[in-house]
Amino acid sequence: MRERKERPNTRFHGRVAGDRPCAAPGCAEAGEFRAPPLDGAAGGYDGPPAFRWFCLDHVRAFNAGYNYFEGMSAEEIHAAQRPIAGWEREARAFARAGTDAGPRWADFVDPLDAISARFRRESAPERKDGKPLSGQDRASLKVLGLEPDADRTALRRRYSELVRRYHPDRNGGDRSHENTLAKVIAAYQQLRQAPAFA
Incomplete structure (x- = not known):
């Protein structure tokens, strides 16, 4: 059987070492x-609250x-115990008075053109029929030398033309265009x- 080490437990959750005396009357221990x-939190004071400090026993x-509910009426206790208590408060709006306005979207640099390309696609389609083109679609159209408004017939026609141009069987066995093909x-x-x- 393994022997258990005896270690004195000197740590307690919430302990803050310091030179403060315990706030309990007549106690000579350190307030940790x-x-x-x-009197509760001071109203209108923007800073850390003035805590009382006690020793462990106190x-x-x-x-x-x-008692959290001490001094509350029955209605106040019921309101505090509701499942959504605290969630119905309106969130504070971000204040702009006396401060600089935040950056505009136009001030951001988009080196990969990821955001602006998507915005252009969604706000102003490049095809007259309104069908969306992805970034890969545009890159493939560029490889084939086609306009964004090309239809399926134009796509097939252009593909046949380029295959005849670059295929080694069609240009005398020249294999220098295999990568392009x-x-x-x-x-x-x-x-x-x-x-x-x-």
Whole structure:
């Protein structure tokens, strides 16, 4: 059987070491645990609250006798115990008085053109029929040398033309255009399945 190590537990949740005396009358121990002030939080004071500090024994006694609902009427207690208590308060608006306005969207740099390209697509379609074009659609159209408004017939016609131009069987066995031909085939396959050419 493994022997258990005896370690003195010197840590307590909430302990803050310091030179403060315990706030309980007649106690000579150090005040290492905080408790709310006697008068509650000071109204209108913008800063940390003035806590009372107790030793461990006195903070335990304070916690044992603490009653959140003390001084509340039955209606106030019922309102505080509702499941949505606290959620119905209106959120504070961000204040602009006396401060600079935040940056506009136009002030941001978009090196990949990701946001502005999407915005252009959604706000002003590049096709007259209103069908959307993705970034990949536009790149494939560029490879084939087609306009954004090209239809399925124009796509097939342009594909046939480029295959005849770059295929080694059609140009005397010249294999120097194989990379271009592969790009043309990939672009055509992608556009065939794109919603704009359905």
